[in-house]
Amino acid sequence: SYELTQPPSVSVSPGQTARITCSGDALPKKYAYWYQQKSGQAPVLVIYEDNKRPSGIPERFSGSSSGTMATLTISGAQVEDEADYYCYSTDSSGNHRVFGGGTKLTVL
Amino acid sequence: EVQLVESGGGLVKPGGSLRLSCAASGFTFSRYSMNWVRQAPGKGLEWVSSISSGSSYIYYADSLKGRFTISRDNAKNSLYLQMNSLRAEDTAVYYCARAVDTAMVSYDYWGQGTLVTVSS
Numbered sequence: 001s002y003e004l005t006q007p008p009s010v011s012v013s014p015g016q017t018a019r020i021t022c023s024g025d026a027l028p029k030k031y032a033y034w035y036q037q038k039s040g041q042a043p044v045l046v047i048y049e050d051n052k053r054p055s056g057i058p059e060r061f062s063g064s065s066s067g068t069m070a071t072l073t074i075s076g077a078q079v080e081d082e083a084d085y086y087c088y089s090t091d092s093s094g095n096h097r098v099f100g101g102g103t104k105l106t107v108l
Numbered sequence: 109e110v111q112l113v114e115s116g117g118g119l120v121k122p123g124g125s126l127r128l129s130c131a132a133s134g135f136t137f138s139r140y141s142m143n144w145v146r147q148a149p150g151k152g153l154e155w156v157s158s159i160s161s162g163s164s165y166i167y168y169a170d171s172l173k174g175r176f177t178i179s180r181d182n183a184k185n186s187l188y189l190q191m192n193s194l195r196a197e198d199t200a201v202y203y204c205a206r207a208v209d210t211a212m213v214s215y216d217y218w219g220q221g222t223l224v225t226v227s228s
Contacts, residue, residue, distance in 0.1 A: 001170055042219065042220055043145075045214065045215060045216060084152075086153050089213060094211060096155075096167065096170065097158065097167070097213055099145075099153040102152040102153065
């Protein structure tokens with residue numbers, strides 16, 4: 001079955017740039033989506049279609065994709081950005097949706 | 109205001125069944141694809157199932173092996189998940205989410221989830 005691979009954790013100091021990667025064989029052909037989930041809350045979409053930002057999401061959140069890897073970048077990470085981040089996409093057939101394993105971002 | 113409210117969770121014995129509901133309000137339900145996503149305690153998100161606006165397209169995670177059935181009633185603004193032959197590994201918070209894209213991966217609104225516990 002299709003898999004998306006993320007690092008389990010990323011740690012940065014406030015104001016630094018955090019980068020979270022997501023690798024998957026179908027990413028050259030399929031968009032990546034990124035969800036932020038804070039403790040005890042439902043997920044929130046922060047990036048869609050590789051690099052688009054929904055309204056209300058701060059400009060410090062950006063996304064990119066190249067080849068089999070998508071990247072979520074948080075420029076000038078803030079303490080309130082501490083959360084679990086999940087990439088999400090479909091397999092090459094489009095029939096199955098898959099979340100990455102999630103990356104715990106620590107900002108301290 | 110868009111709202112998604114899940115219900116129907118609870119404690120069920122292994123092998124039992126449960127039907128989850130998601131009541132939608134604040135938008136034209138019949139125009140949107142809907143989805144179920146679950147999260148086991150302390151674990152990551154797992155896609156469960158998706159259904160298109162008119163129920164023409166339905167998809168399931170392979171791991172469910174035919175035990176779950178997604179459905180919707182557009183007249184009642186409701187989404188459902190019938191879960192049969194439940195196992196301990198189905199224990200999770202189940203979220204419903206609205207999709208805003210045809211691929212059904214861009215979810216702009218989520219419910220707060222309903223907890224399903226499968227235990228003897």
